[in-house]
Amino acid sequence: MYKGIEASRGIGIGSICLIVDHDLTFETKHIDDTDAEKTRFNSAIDKFKAETxxxxxxxxxxxxxxxxxxxxxxxxxxxxxxxxxxxxxMIEAGQCAEAAVTAVCDMFIGMFSKMEDDMMRQRASDISDIKISLLKILLGVEDVDISKVAPGTILVAHDLTPSMTSQIVKDNVVGIITEVGGKTSHSAILARALEIPAVLSVPGITEIVHDKDTAIVDGTEGDVYINPDGEVVSKYVIKREEFIRAQAELKNFVGKESVTADGKPVELFCNIGTPKDAKKAIECDGEGIGLFRSEFLFMDKPHLPTEDEQFAAYKEAVDIMGGKTVIIRTLDIGGDKDIPYLELEKEENPFLGYRAVRYCLANRDMYKIQLRGILRASAFGKVKIMVPLVTCVEEVREVKALVEECKKELSAEGIAFDDAIEVGCMVETAAASLIADLLAQEADFFSIGTNDLTQYTMSVDRGNAKVAYLYSAFQPAVLRSIKNIIAAGNAAGIPVGMCGEAAADPLMIPLLISFGLDEYSVNPVLVLTARCIISKWTKEEADALAEKVLSLSTEAEIVAALKEAAK
Amino acid sequence: MVSQKVTVTNEQGMHMRPATVFSAAVTPFDAEVKILFNGNAYDGKSVMMLMAACIKCGAEIEIQCDGADEEAALAKAVELVESGLGD
Structure with a gap:
């Protein structure tokens, strides 16, 4: 097996067509008849333009x-x-066309490849592509006609240029393997757009394979097999069928509403870490942002971000979401997330210490900068403020008072914001879960963070392999806690969301439907999976399963029961 | 010859698309259009040179036009940069 970069998902099994790089060396010679050479050059340029x-x-x-x-x-x-x-x-000065093309292109390749900016460096490979195309025309070299390869072909090349990719007939090419390129290279983008499995940057692959070799391309894992034995092939035939079936099923859910089988609508949001991720949320059909982690703003820089920097980042996400909800979680540091310039003291028990809202309320001037940044962004869309690690009612009250203070300041300065902005809390501690009814009187919404909730409820450090077996959201204690939180929110008439990994877990979803969760916030790539699972359950079926599961006394029994009932 | 300083405000700076927009807009003018940036002069009618200048968002550039229709060329160039180069 050979390893490369997984650039386009899926499984391809087929016969190799090896694209050999042509010899494009030429003899540099002095040209006397420069007019004839210019004519030859111009017709090459015309041909290039027409082909391109x-x-x-x-x-x-x-x-x-x-x-x-x-x-x-x-x-x-x-x-x-x-x-x-x-x-x-250069041709007028007596150079041959090939030399002129090479010299000018190489100059620009040198210039662009030295730039810091990724997008600019990409221009160097564009110019290299142009140079190769022009030299091929000038030297009369014919390429393999990729558009004519047989069905079931796997293309193997040193690099797949956009010009090659453009000739691919989707029905005939089942996989792509190259020696260079990464997830963001042209060939990767085009392979994904064509939905052809691709593994890039497999070292020396063009030296290893021959035309007509059988190959398997696993673009999900980044694995390549050359002339595999029958057992491997049959394993991958099954894997391929599963992948195709799952993809086809998920596609039916693009642009659909997120509803249970008996028609109850829920919200399906995304968790993001940077404003750019919001684009991914939109691409993946997310209906809003249920968790925008703001830590990146504080970790990317050697100093505290200014109000303007924060405002710009929040507004960027809000603009991308175009009126859809964006829930911004205020700074959640401490615990395992350190920010060097804040010079937090080392603690014996960082997860039980000076972190998240505790830190923010002790550093109000800093916290107000963030709240003002969020408030200003709220003038441009539907923004909500979410407070992490709440353990008592006072914390919510204090944050709300600070928000009011910031609003007054902004009003006095004549700066716009959404006066009706909602302030909600993360429910992720045992304390918050037990007083969920009291918190529901103060907060405008809840969001359950299952990762921390599991850790605090089970008193288990998930980073410690010796006790990690206890770390499961399917522990009876955690399930009861989740049920209690959702019930308290429902009773008080405030929406309850979940932004931990459990919200996209096919085993957990029926329980959440039964408990009455309003909003599921998941990794963008899991939106369609979650929507598909949600659509399979009616409240009645989910209730029956939840009742059964909550009567069980161990995590193992619960997981077994959920797996058996899984759809 | 006329010239004016402007700040590049589009997010990506002088990338492929903004550079294409700029050069296409100033090419019809007879006047020579130069971008002065970082101590160098770049041909404003050349996409390649505009990209090679590596002008980022927030950078201050000077646009210099020289020729019969220099006033009109400068006005057009400044307007384009200020409006964000079609981004």
Whole structure:
């Protein structure tokens, strides 16, 4: 087995077509008839433009306009006066066309590959692609016609250029393996858009394989098998069927409402860590943000973020979500999350110590900067404030008082904000769970953080392998706690969400439906999975299962019962 | 010759698309259009040179136009940069 970077999910089993890099060496010679050479060069440029425009059109039709921009970029670059123009000048001075193309392209490749910026470095590979295409035309080298490969082909190449990718016929190519490239390279983006399994950066793969070898490409795990034995093949045939079936099922849920089998709507939100992740949430069909962790703002810099920096980051996420709910969790540091410049003292028991809302309420000036940043962003969409690690009623009251204080200041300064902004709390400690009814009188919403709730309820450090067996949200104690929190929220008429990993767990979802959870907040990639599971259960079925499960006394029995009932 | 200083405000700076928008807009003018940045002069009609200048968001650049229609070229260039280069 060979390992590479998993760039496009799925399983491909097929016969290899090895794309060999052509020899593009040429003899540099002095040109006397520069006019003839210019004519040869210009017709190469015209051919390049025509081919590139055709590829762009192909990609636009078969994949999408955004992907076609790569080829359109090549057209814009070659049309640039400094590209073809400089090349022409060199030819006029007596250079051959091949040398002129190489010199000008290499100069730009050198310039762009040195830049710090990732997107700019990508331009270097664009120019390299242009150079190769032009040299092939000038030297009369013909490529393998990828558009004509047989069905069931796995393409193996040193690198898959956009020009190659544009010729791929989706029905014939079942997998892609290359020696270079990462998850964000053109070839990866195009492979994903075409839904062809791809593993990139497999060292030396073009030296290992031959045409017509059988290969398996596991683009989910990043594994490649060459000439595998029958046992491996049959294992992967099954894996492939499972993957295809699951994908087809999930696709039916794109753009659908999140409803239970008996038609009760729920909200399906996403957990994100940076404003950019909000784009992912939208792409994955998330209906809002249920947990926007604000720590990144504090960890990325050597100093505290200013109010403007925070406002800009929150607003960016709010803008991307376009009016959908964004729940921002205020700073949750301490415990295992340290921020060097705050110089927090080392503690014996950091998870029971000076962290999250405790730290924030002791450092009000700092906390108010964050609250003001969030309030200002609330003028641009539906924003909610979420307070982590609440253990008593006073904490919620104090945060709300601070929010009011910030609102007064902003009003006096004439700065806009949402006056009706909701302030809710994370329910993730045993204390908060036990007084959920009291907290529900103070908070505008609840969000259950199952990771911490499990840790605190079970008194178990999940990082300690010796006790990790106790760390399960399916422990009877944790399930009772979750049930209690949701019931208290429902009774007080406030919405209850869950933003821990359990919210997307197919075994947990029926229980949450039974308990009456209003909002599920999950990793963006799990939105469709969660929506699919939610759609399978009626309240009545979920209630029957929950009743049975809550009568069981061990975690093992509970998990077994849930697995047996799983749909 | 006329010139004016402006601040680049679009988020991505002078990347492929903004550079394409800029060069396409100033190319029709007869005047020579130069971007002065970081002590260098870059041809404003060249996408490649504009990208190579590595101009980031927040950078202050000077646009210099020289030729018969320099006033109009400068006005157009400044307006484009200030409006965020189509981003």
């Amino acid at each position: 425009a055709e590829m762009a059109e192909n990609i636009r039709k078969n994949i999408g306009p955004k992907e076609a921009e790569i080829m359109e970029g090549h057209l814009a670059m070659i049309a640039d006066p400094t590209m073809a123009g400089e090349m022409t000048k």
